[in-house]
Amino acid sequence: MASTPRRPVNPMEAAEALFKPAKKQAAPAVERRSPPKVKEMVSIKLDSDVLEHFQNDGPGWQERINDALRAVVDAQKGE
Template sequence: MAMTPRRPVNPKDAAEALFKPVKKPAAPVVERRAAPDVKELVSIKLDSAVLAHFQKDGPGWQDRINDALRAVVEADGGE
């Protein structure tokens, strides 16, 4: 039974083996929980009428939407 050498005997093959790209294992995905009461950037689609309702009073409309959603969460029992 013929055994193949573990190391290349051809100098060119040996050089190519040195520069062969090494596959690195992917780092595990770590989900980090946000600290309590920290606002996160999200993107949502709202009806134009809903958006107009919150924007009609000027700046602070995002906080008003957040307050309205927080009231729904608290009315539903909170977290």
């Protein structure tokens, strides 16, 4: 049974085999935090009556919810 040798016999092939480009490993994922005061899209579950309260005044209900939550955060910081 004739098979090719595992190591190259030709010195030129041996040298080329040593310098074959290595496969690059993927860099680990880096968690990047968003800058402060930037709004992020989130999914949140709210009671239907709470959602209805904020939606009754029409468009801008998401900003009104954000303003209400901001008031709670600011009040707790002031304590």
